[in-house]
Amino acid sequence: LLWLLLGTALAAGSAGALNHYWEADVDAKMIRTAGRPLPSKRLSPILALNFGVLLGLGALTVLVIFLNPITAFLGGLTIALYIFVYTPMKRKSTLNTFVGAIPGALPPLAGWMAVQNHFAWEALAIFLVFFLWQMPHFYAIAWLYREDYAAGGFIMLPNVDKKGNRLAFEVVFYAAALVACSVWMTMAVHLGWIFLAGSTLIGLWFLYKSVLMAIRKNRDTAKQVMITSFFYLPVLVGALVVDYCVSAGF
Structure with missing residues (x-):
């Protein structure tokens, strides 16, 4: 477990550092990111690049030697x-959010592979839960910071979908799919009623906030979706841990 956590942390750090290096010029144009080390000139670009590459090599080394x-x-x-x-997308x-959710959901899949060393439908269910969660989460952020993203030249859905109708549909669609997928995950991974209850309740609350955002299309409801998304994963993982402990008799 420790090697998995270390390898995952190194991989995430590598992606983050290299992203900051790649987008330093864009970050300087946005209020939200102008204070980052590279656009604020507090860190050398070549140092950030080398750091990101070394973290990536370290991640691959740890994962291949100590896991599989x-x-x-x-x-x-x-x-x-x-x-x-x-x-670059x-x-x-605007498909960048959908595409970006794929690498965002791969670490849980890697965790499954680290233990099981083979693919199974259970792994797909876990991947989809983490994939679907990201869509309302990042759409809400994109809505809140749409002017900032436009200043940086990013093509985000809220900047293209001026009336917000497509955004409203997708936020609700992915939130509803997340509830359904968490139920499937319960059955696929053979989890108990504690996980089912916890994941369903937080999922329905997330869906409720997403529906409000779709109807009202304002900053307040978008912020509520974002905040609810912050609670979703801790509640989901917490329910998973408690469910396992109860079923194992701890």
Whole structure:
């Protein structure tokens, strides 16, 4: 478990550092990111690049030596998709949010592979829950900071969908799909009623806030979706841990 956590942390750090290096010029144009180390000139770009590469190499080394090649491959794929596909896509298409959610959901899949060392439907269910959660989460952020994203040249859905109708539909669609997928995850992974109850309740609350955002289309409801999304994963994982402990008789 410790090697998995270390490898995942190194991979996430690598993707973050390389993203900051790649987007330093854009970050300088946005209020939200202008204070980051690179656009504020507090850190050398070449140092950030080297740091990101070293973290990535460290992640792959840890994952392949102490776990297995499949987990290492997923770690490398996470970094590659985030840097070479998602990052440049933010300036080209509104699909960047959908594409970016893929590397965002790969670490839980890597965790499954680290233990099981093979793919199964249970792994797909876990991947989809983390994938679907990101869509309302990042759409809410994109709505709140749409002027900032526009200043940076990012093509985000709220900037293209001026009336917000498509955004409203997608926020509700993904939140509803998340509730359904968490139920499927309960059955696929053979979890108990504690996880089912916890994931369903927080999922329905997330859906409720998403519906409000879709109806009202204002900053307040978008902020509520964002805040609810912050609570979703801790509640989900907490319910999973409690469910396992109860079923195992701890």
